Amino acid sequence: MVQERNAESTRQRLLNTAFDEIYQHGYHGLRIDAIVAKTQVAKGALYHHFPNKLALGYAIVEEVIMQHVLTHWAQPLAVSADAICSLQQLLRAYARGLEGDGIFQGCPLNNLAQEMSAIDEGFQTRLRKVMDVWIGSFAAAFTRAQQQGLLRADVEPQLTAIYVMSSLQGSVCTAKCMQSTAMLSQLVEMLCAYLDGLRA
Secondary structure: OHHHHHHHHHHHHHHHHHHHHHHHHOOOOOOHHHHHHHHOOOHHHHHHHOOOHHHHHHHHHHHHHHHHHHHHHHHHHHOOOOHHHHHHHHHHHHHHHOOOOOOOOOOHHHHHHHHHOOOOHHHHHHHHHHHHHHHHHHHHHHHHHHHOOOEOOOOOHHHHHHHHHHHHHHHHHHHHHHOOHHHHHHHHHHHHHHHHOOEO
């Protein structure tokens, strides 16, 4: 039992370190030797958990990025009393959370989607699944807000969810290009104002 826990702990440490490496350098910049050096895990142990770099990349999308979306977006929205207010709070918190150490890295999902979706079907399929969950959490929140009488009846939840996600990701991408977290905050406030306009 202890050995199983240690193995799972090692696997998680490898995943988290690999995620950080991909976030900083992209998938193509990911180096197995860097992960081994930072985790002090033998290369053979890494390959025991992940047979190759591609399997490691897929696991990062399926487990690390998906879990982030579930924990920080889907679950809070699912239990919110006022979906619009909660979404605005989450958007602002997301913008604050992307403020790094002087270098604005952008959205991990967006970064990988731009780098890998057009060249690897496995990445594209997994990234789309995460995006579907993220958008789905918005759409479900909008549907519930409509049922509660908080959202205008003419708002189409799924299409609006896609629009909000597109606006958010476009804002993050623009701010990353400009290396301006201040711009991201301004754009998020505009998106929050748009959400206010959807209220019944």
